[in-house]
Amino acid sequence: MSSLAGVRPLAWQAVRRDRLMLALWTLALVGVCYASAAATESLYPTTAEQVRAAEAINDSPAIVALYGPILDVHSLGELAMTKLTVLYAVILSVLFVILVRRHTRVEEESGRTELVGGTAVGRDAPLVAAVVEAAVVALGIGLLAGLADLGGGLPVAGSLAFGASWAGIGLVAVGVTAVACQLSASARTCAAIAAGAVGVLYLLRAVGDTSAAWVSWLSPFGWSTQLRAWSGPRWWVLVLYVVLAAVLVGVAHLLRQRRDLGSGLLAARPGPADGSPRLGDAVALAVRVHAPSLAVWSCAVAGLAVVFGAIAPGIGDLLDSDPAREMIERLGGVGVLEETLLAAILSILAVVFTCFALTVVGHGGSDEQDGRTEQVLATATSRSRTFAATLVVALGGSLWLLVVAGVGLALGYGQDFGALLGAALAQAPAVWLVAALAALAWAWRSAGTIAGWVLLGLFLTLGQLGELLGLPDWVLGLSPYTHVPAMPVEPFAPAPFTVLTLLTALVLTLAWTRYRTRDIG
């Protein structure tokens, strides 16, 4: 028992540290549940329309790949929760990757676990405390999501089953991250492993849902659909989540016992004894530091984009009925169906690539807090170069990822090369503006970069909830992503492109004015 001493204070401490982040995430996720539940009936007032909409979704392999199929086309709940059952469950699992990693490997890498371990805290306590905290959060968000659906007017059993599926996905993500955090001594590598595992599970389900159904059963995201929450729930599926999560946490515990504090199971390899001659200034340093993660991002994005580009042509072939066509148009906008889907994917990717840019800006802040920036600035490196280095990688890296996405989609789609590349690049100013705002927060003070994530969450929530809640246009317009035209469906719009770019420049100028005159550290 003594190896578990201290779990309670550690778990409480974790909750205390996370309280703002947890409140914002919960509010956003549960808010989306409520709004989607409440709004769908007014969107499709008659049962016939609901059935048509559901059939339209099932007829499109690309949408099934993205969201999963609708098993019962007569269920209003299942239609209302289309996006939430699988795709938003992926977003939900990101929360648990952040939570568990933050209280295990990040603490270990920073040496705080050692400090805490020197007190009356057992060896297993930090991992157990992180798992307990995250599991309670998963159950809590699941319960609130179910209640939100219920409040939005959906049936009781379905709402609770849906909420349980979110809780289940949360628990599995906790287990996956707990294992990932035992593997490498680097918190960044652990995050990449956990995120990669979530991505693979999502793709497995996409493959299963569009080809062999049994493959979907290999992924917890497939279980969320197969639970059939809205018509005769298979309650036993919930056991699968719990068992998988328990096994993963058990494995993590065993792995933890087999390794020393601060080390990982993947042995650290020695690196080069000499620095490359090109590694000689702040920009080269920033590129070198972020190159491995950018390479992983590029491969993942290229793979995803080619797959989705290849699936896209399926829509047009399968959708010949007018109602279905009308439905798809209503789902995504106007114009050619395939292109609507490509535009939707690009707008999702724009948000995802903003995460990359925010990570880079966040590193600028932590480099400064840890004292690395101080060492760089003590050499013949100017402040402007140090500041620019982070921005070059943040803005340049996200632009590069957009290029990879555009080219990947075009290769998979097999046509419209220029149009798709252009559509991808048109997203850049929105991504840049959010990254620039994060840089402004960083310029304000080194610990400010978290503001970028808060803003991104806010813009995302606005984008998802704004229209459903009937918020005024100017509130919706606060999110830069709403101003990007849905290319290639809509034509390129020079005005928002120019305005967003100019705003980015303005925000960056402000950031620099502040950064050059403030204390470093």
Added chain:
Amino acid sequence: MDNVIDVSGLVKTFGRFRALDGLTLQVSAGEVHGFLGPNGAGKSTTIRSLLGLLRVDAGTATVFGKDPWHDAVAIHRRLAYVPGDVALWPNLTGGETVDLLLRMRGEDPAASRRAELLERFALDPTKKGRAYSKGNRQKVALVAAFAADPELLILDEPTSGLDPLMEQVFNECVAEHTARGATVLLSSHILSEVERLADRVTIIREGRTVESGTLDELRHLRRNRIRAELDAPAALDGLPGVHDLVVEGDVVTCSVDAEGLPGLLSALTAAGVRNLTSTPPSLEELFLDAYRTEPVAS
């Protein structure tokens, strides 16, 4: 010769906290200057101001006659800095970091003494930054600083993580650099290290300079501890400059100011001295004296 570092009346506040409160510091060319103070006295804040990382609220600071806030890059070309707590890039090896820091100072790693220093400090350059212990992280920064020939070395508690053997290597390196004419600002709270290396010392406390001078000058300000065995009792009571007098049979112990020494000696000689020891104050005692908040009752 001009001072390499010239600081006067430096004030820096963080919110309500006054980290530097009129600090003065002069370091002349070619000397090893010990910069002493307890934790939180403002040593690192002073150094970070000298590097142009902090914007000071009042006072003047120059390095090589230039303002560190405005001419940071020009100044930094001529110096090397080792922070008190070295943070490395987790995915860069020690060797890459040494080369990076050298190149960013405009030096060519291949033409430097990098290889020799890696050997002397027994540092494995192929390990990733996250895998180094505190002492080894410090060695990475020390190798980068000592490998080239900067005019000024700013070392902030540079040996706090080193074992005694490596401290010896560090002392040799400092001696080599001063031999070629480099100036060294050495902040520390390890007194023996400063006593061994420093030509002059500045002691600070709560952001103010308490003492400054050569070790000899500082000793002049302090009392020697005298122990004498006498043939006959001497009349020492009330002699100017003599304190803490204790007479036990024929053994006399007391402490004496520099000014009181001649008077004491003649009184002792008059009584007939069989044995006499005089101990100069160690820096330890100077240091404790400088930090004693209350003045010593005499």
